[in-house]
Amino acid sequence: MPELPEVETVRRALAPVLTQHYVTAAFVGRNDLRWPLPKNLAEQLVGRQFTNVDRRGKYVLMHLDQQDILLLHLGMSGSIRIYDTPPSLRKHDHIMLTMAASPTAAARHYIVLNDPRRFGWVDLFSATHQDHHKLLRHMGPEPLGNAFSATHLQTVFAGRQGPVKNALLNQQLIAGIGNIYASEALFHAGVSPRRKAATIVGQRAERLATAIVKTLRAAIEDGGTSLRDHVQPGGEIGYFVQRLAVYGRDGQACQACTTPIKMIVQSGRSSFYCPRCQR
Ligand SMILES: [Zn+2]
Numbered sequence: 550m551p552e553l554p555e556v557e558t559v560r561r562a563l564a565p566v567l568t569q570h571y572v573t574a575a576f577v578g579r580n581d582l583r584w585p586l587p588k589n590l591a592e593q594l595v596g597r598q599f600t601n602v603d604r605r606g607k608y609v610l611m612h613l614d615q616q617d618i619l620l621l622h623l624g625m626s627g628s629i630r631i632y633d634t635p636p637s638l639r640k641h642d643h644i645m646l647t648m649a650a651s652p653t654a655a656a657r658h659y660i661v662l663n664d665p666r667r668f669g670w671v672d673l674f675s676a677t678h679q680d681h682h683k684l685l686r687h688m689g690p691e692p693l694g695n696a697f698s699a700t701h702l703q704t705v706f707a708g709r710q711g712p713v714k715n716a717l718l719n720q721q722l723i724a725g726i727g728n729i730y731a732s733e734a735l736f737h738a739g740v741s742p743r744r745k746a747a748t749i750v751g752q753r754a755e756r757l758a759t760a761i762v763k764t765l766r767a768a769i770e771d772g773g774t775s776l777r778d779h780v781q782p783g784g785e786i787g788y789f790v791q792r793l794a795v796y797g798r799d800g801q802a803c804q805a806c807t808t809p810i811k812m813i814v815q816s817g818r819s820s821f822y823c824p825r826c827q828r
Pocket residue numbers: 803804805806807808823824825826827
């Protein structure tokens with residue numbers, strides 16, 4: 550499932566092909582994904598110009614003229630492909646935008662959204678509504694933004710008796726972290742995923758805040774590398790080889806102390822950690 554670094558990679562790939570460009574044709578193959586799509590979405594997009602491409606948590610926010618926002622949520626299995634020539638659509642290709650430098654210019658790019666499991670979604674709404682949007686209104690601060698710090702962690706974790714791993718997945722406390730980067734950040738901070746969130750204070754909060762930022766930044770860099778190496782047109786964007794220390798490595802030696810990595814299930818999600826390095 551795409552987390553902040555994967556979504557940021559998609560944002561970076563979309564920014565140059567959308568910004569200042571016009572939608573000259575739009576294909577919308579269904580009227581719903583996870584939820585119903587906006588009515589007449591294709592008709593509403595044709596002729597519009599994108600102004601810039603942002604990200605909030607795990608969502609790409611594509612800003613359009615007239616102060617509108619096209620929101621992209623990749624869900625569990627969504628991916629984006631970008632082509633220079635008209636592609637033949639594949640199974641589960643639900644949306645395609647044809648982009649050009651002006652409303653009447655020749656097509657320059659084709660952007661395709663594929664989502665086999667259809668947990669993703671696309672929405673179109675006014676920027677004035679952004680703060681009230683159901684997916685955005687309760688979202689915590691960006692971990693790579695100025696509002697995030699050890700103090701923030703300590704404040705939002707205060708009084709929480711549940712495990713820190715679950716608190717990290719709570720998008721209302723911090724935006725964008727999912728199962729993979731929660732395990733990775735906890736390992737780099739030396740904090741057990743089972744520890745009560747409320748006990749993350751002082752030095753431990755400092756270590757965790759630093760590890761979150763470092764882990765996400767390193768993954769975004771890996772995503773950027775995968776984009777640069779992306780020579781094959783129409784390849785899936787947003788999934789790249791991650792350098793993971795603990796996630797998915799149960800039974801393998803901890804890279805710091807060689808103790809076997811352990812897997813546990815917390816609230817139905819798997820957590821991976823080193824029982825020796827993480828306390
Ligand atoms: Zn270890």
